Every structure is written in structure tokens, then in C-alpha cells.
Amino acid sequence: MQSNELSNIELLKEIAEFLNEETEMEQMLQGALQKLLEGTIFETGWIFFINKKGQQQLIAHEKLPRALQENDCRHLQKGGCWCVTRFQNGDLNKASNIIECKRIVNARKMNSKDHGGITHHATVPLQSGQERFGLLNVATPNTIFFEDEELALLESVAFQIGSAIKRIYLTKQEQQVALVQERNRLARDLHDSVNQLLFSVTLTARGGVEMTEQQEIKETFKEIQYLTQDALTEMRALIWQLRPKGLESGIIEGLKGYGDILGLTLTVKVKGVVNLPATIEETLFRIAQEALNNIRKHSGVLKAELYLTVTTTDILLVVKDEGRGFHMNELKNLPSIGLQSMRDRARSVGGTVDWVTEWNKGTEILVRLPY
Template identity: 35%
Template structure:
């Protein structure tokens, strides 16, 4: 029976109508979800329902040999065994064509390699499926994967069927692209929310010494990096300070060459010793990226993260996020340093105010009392010994208290500390009537907190000599060797029997000196015997673990000695 021209037109029109209806239904299905896998599964099921075909599956494809089996419908038992293992392993002819650039449009696959493997390995019933059509999923010049469609006994797809499948694949590709853009927007929104949370958190950290530990822990928890490291630039080195690995924070505090700073400027990290140390902490060399903490042109330190994936697989947004985190940290560090300086200035101002008040009120009144006692003595009857002795005692006591008050004022406001610890303690000893012989072996710069500690310990030691040693001479030795500052104060006075095991019975002054030293991680020793004088020794290691990170970011003082 011959088909007339008019009948052919009616059949073509009907086919066009069916295709349009099919594409319309597919489009409606794709628009129902923004989640990729559920969307692909539902559109595959709908496509098979409309076209009356039996079986289909979708691969999303990356660089060879990586692909993802993301959707399937009515797979024969031979391909569905072991949780669909045959579909998730090894390559096949359609993927080979995709990777080598030969799959640019819908084609007939003469034989399915996965089906052939199933028959050869006797994996089970193939359901009569031998061939399938393969269609590249693409949109806007970007390729995403492969759509495979087949039916039992169907060994060939007509051109109009392939064209329909090609149109459907284009719709799927467009939907994938839209879904990816939506996902990126959601990810960007989530990242901005996380950055806001992180910024609020680090801005509240007021103590600079708490920064490394709190920052690495927060970054790992908030942004899901498996390993995080915090480096701090010091005067002559870059220090790997703290790491977060295996859910725990660890203080490393190992120093490396400043050459790392230039590596960071060049956006690389090639120091072999540092890389080896990071690997010991669980960082994977080729899965690690680093970013500098910068303020203007100055590099303050670095953040290093590892997420157990290749650097090439890090998204650009990951790198931008890490850079934003580093900027937050750098600003917060500067803020904490400024707050620390502000507190120090406020404390210094309060000490100065108290020193002025003592000088202007109590000090002047004690001086007036001494003069009054001296004047009364001149007018008192010589024969009244009790009155004369009482006035002498008043004058002596007022002079002692006045001297102690001047020493207290000096402690509150040590004028001339910028001249160095040695010169300042020498002047302070002179104010107590003690001649201090100062010996200095070398000079260095030290953190202000150590300078303050040495000053207060030296003050208390000279006070003890003045009160108890019954001598007017003392020796002060200051040394700086191998990053360690040591101060020794020696007198040849009466001395006392010192026993470390019963330390609590000694004066509050000795206790405060030891506590001040130990609080900063220093070493404190005292050697004294009756009739042999006393020697006090304190040591602080500026670069090792002894300071426990307490001075790394403090404002530097002047010349130490």
C-alpha cells in the first residue's frame, strides 16, 4: 500500500506534534527540582514512559577515567547485580568515544560492552538488551555526560528518534548547567554566611596569645578543612605555631627560615623541611594550599589547609574563601594587638595617676610630718628625755615611710625604663641607698612583657636587700645567650637558710617573684645561706617553648639591657 503525499505530511505533522509534546513534558519534569540526581532520575523515567522504550542510564563524566553513574531505570538483572557494580566500574565504548572527542551527537552503539561483559562473565539475565543509543549531554559548549537509551531486541534507532533524544539531552544539559549555577549561588551564600560567622568570632578574640589555637579550630569546624596550620612571622623566622589535625589542636612552635615569606609572596610553598613537618602532622603534600596573612605589604604569618584532594581540584571559590579568612584573621590580629596596647596604656596611665596622687598628697604630708617633728624637737625642753626620744622616733619613722613611699612611686612610674633594665635598676637601687654594680654581657630586643617582668623582679630583689640583707652593695648581671635572657642579682649580706620544700613560709616578695617568672614560663632559682649572702637568678627563653606563645605578638621593647 502506497502512502500518499498528504498522508506523509499528516504523519510528519503528527511526529512533530509528538516530539513537541515530549520536549514539553521533559521540560516540565526538569523544572520540578534543583537537586541534580533526583532531577536526572525523574527525567529519565519520564523519557522512557513517553517514548515507550525500556531501559536507560546516565553517566556524568569528568576527566578520564572518572565518571559517575547517577541515574538508571529498568536495568536488566545482569547489570544490576552487586548494587549495580557493572555500571560503576571500568570504561565502555560510549565513554571512550566521549573522552576522545568522537561523541558529538546522538549515535547508535552497535553493541554494548557492558552487556557483552555481563554475558561473558555470566552475571545473569540481560533481558534481551544488546544495543543502545548514546547521546552526549551538553549545553552552551560545556559537556556534562552521556545519556544511554535502549530496549530489548532494538538494534537500531531511526534518525528522528536520535534527533529527539538529542533534543532531550540538550534540555538535560541546560538543566544541569542551571542546577550547577543554582548550587554555586547557594554555596556562595552559605560561604558568605560562614565568613560572617567567622569574622564575628575572631573579632571577639581579644588576647593575641589565644589566636592560633582558636582560629585553626574554628576554621576546621566551620569550613570543613581536614587539617589547618597557623604560622606566625617573628623577628628572624617563620614559626609553625599551631595545627589542627584528627580533630585535635596541637602546638608545634617550630621555627623556619624567613625564605618562606618570599615563597608566600610568590603563592607557593616549597620549603622541604616545613613540608616534611606538615606531613608528620597529617598534611598531604600535593593536597595542601597556603595563603599569607597580610596587612598592607607586610606578611604577618600564614594559614595552611589540607582537604585530602589535589590542588587542581580546589575550586576557585575555595581559594577565595581561604583568602577572605586570612584577611579576617590579619585584621583581627591587628585589632587584638591594638586592644592590648590600649590596655597597657590605660594601665600605665592609672599607675601614673596613682603615683601623682601619692606624690602630691601622702608624700607631701609625710615630709611635713618629718619637718614638724624636727621643729618641735628644737623647742622641746632638753631635760625632757621622753619627749625628745618620741620626737626622734617620729622623725625617723616618717623618714623611713617617706623613703618607702618614694620607692613605691618609682615602682608605679619607673622613669627612664627606656634606658634599659640595667640602668633603671641601678637608679632604683640608689634610691634605696644601695650601690648596684651592673655587668652586661650583650644586648638584645625583648618583648615588653618580659621587660616588665625583669623590672618588677629586680625591684623586689633590691627591696629585700634593703630590708633584710644589712648591706648597701649588690651585683646585677644581665646576659643574652642562645635566645635566652638571664638576670642575676647578688648580695654579700646576711643571707638566710633557704629550703625549696618549705617555700610557702617565705615572704610574699619571694612568692610574687617566683609566680611572675613561672607565669611567663621562665626559670627561677635562689641560692642563700646564713652569712654568705643571696643570689637570685631568672631566665626566659624568647624563642623556645618557655614563653608558651605569650610574647610572640607583643610589642617589642627597647634595648633589653
């Protein structure tokens, strides 16, 4: 066996061991790319994820020349190119030499001195079986063509990375299923125990009001009844959050159902076709839940308006009420309002949450999520 074949086998073994140990997607891709460059003639590389809509995301890169790095890798982040187009069309099935890359050409035009000798690159799809995830691109200074042996090695590494991507996706799906099962178990336990106890206390307090003639004791039993009824409403809302009924019919029906639980009258207006990925739908649903909770607890009104707009790239949600509102600088002193929780949920999928509010002029919550 020739020495270069032996070194290739050792490299593939090292990359495979690394991929098997990693559980975080971006860290895995960055590390695998780094090991590939350290063990081959390739000197720079970058990885795109490409979704079914053709939207691309630069998810990892290593040792890019300054011309490609500048302004947060804008020449790689924006625009189209031959390899992405071929990938989207299903015409890119193996490692290939790219004669001319539009992204590199644009970067060289803007920064002719700092391209590091990079003019061409090789590309290979990342896939597992029939499932395709994106592209691995590599380049070497002053190189316009890679040999078949080099492309074969690139294909082997891409196959390993594609299998690792699929493994991480499956692991996350299993974790999500386990989380849903645990939520359902907790919801059942709360319904069968705490919820029933609160209901019993409510009935007992109501009976106490009827059994005594002393006004002071009557008022005490009434107060217990009111407090317990509020607690029962809170508990039912919590159970519904854990195991929402109606969400299987879509997010709009789910939110209407939650509004009913809270005693809110909702006006809902929708633009666009609501057919969202599961992760985005749940994130949007949880943010809207928190917004409706805030209206019930803090606004002083029991009416709200929801406006949902779905475009080709974003989901826009506005939750509006005509309640008492807040001064924005006072929101920091209202931890129960859960604003940071909403922001954290939105950021987890690359979105944003903003507020428009003033005293006695209501509140608008503006949510934007990409998908």
C-alpha cells in the same frame, strides 16, 4: 549564585562574627581555625606566629594527625620549612600549594602509620596591611593540590584573621597606655599628698627633739622621726615604681636610679646589646625591682651585683648579694619577699626565675626571659 559560593559567604560571615566577639588571641585563633575546618574541605590546620627575628611559635592547631601531635607537636615546633623560609624572605604573599613539607616528611619518617594521609598542605600569610604576623596552614588527607577557588577562600579567611590579630594588638596597646596614665596619676597623687605629709611629720618630729629637755620625750620624737623617715623612703620607692625616672634611658640606668632610691650600691656588668621589646623590658625591670627590694629589706647588706647577658634568643639576669641568705624551705614563710610575684611575671612572657641561697652565704636570683 551557586550553592558553594553561597556557603562560602555564609562561612566568611560566621567567622567574621566570631572574630569580632573574641578578645583573647589564642582562643580567637583556635576558634577561627575550628570554624574554617568545619565549613570547608580542609580537615586539619595549624597557625604559626613568626616574629621579626624569624622565630616561630605554634600558637594554634586543630585535628592534627597523631604523627604531627606526638611529643607536644615537636615536628611542627622545631626546625625550618619551605613556607616559613618564604615568609621570612617576603616571597609568600598569597595562598599557595606546598609541594612537599619538610615537617610532614620528618613526621612520616618517625611515625609512618599515623600520618592520617596528610602529605601536603596549603599555606597563606596572616597580615594586616604591611604588618605580617605568621602563617595559616591547612591540609586534607590524600590531597596534594588545592583548587584556585579553595585557595581564594583560604585567603579571605586569612585576611579576616589578620585584621582581628591587629585589632587585639591595638586594644592591648591602648590598655597599656591607659595603665601607664593611671600609674602616673597615682604617682602624682602620692607625691603631692602622702609624700608631703610624711615629710612634714619628719620635720615636726625633728623640731620636737629640739624643743624638749625631757629625755623620754626626746626618744619618743626620735622614734617617730626614724619611723617616718623609713615610711618616706618606702613611699618614694613606691612612687618611683609607679613612674620610674631614668627608664627612658634604658633598663640599666633605670635600675641604677632605683638602687639609689633604696640606698643600695650596685655593681652592673652587661654582655650583649640591650635593645629589648617594651613588654620584655618592663617585665625584667619589675622583677629586678623586686629583687632589689628584697636585698634592702632582708639581706642585711646595702651592696648588690647585677649581671645582664643578652643573646640572640634570651635575656639572662643575675642579681646577687652577700647578705644573710635563707634556707629555701623557709621562703614560703616570707610572703613579703615577693618571690611568687617574680615567678608570675617571668611566666607571663615564657620565662623563669630561680634562686640559689643559704644562710650567711648570700642570695642569687637567676632570671631568664625569651624574646
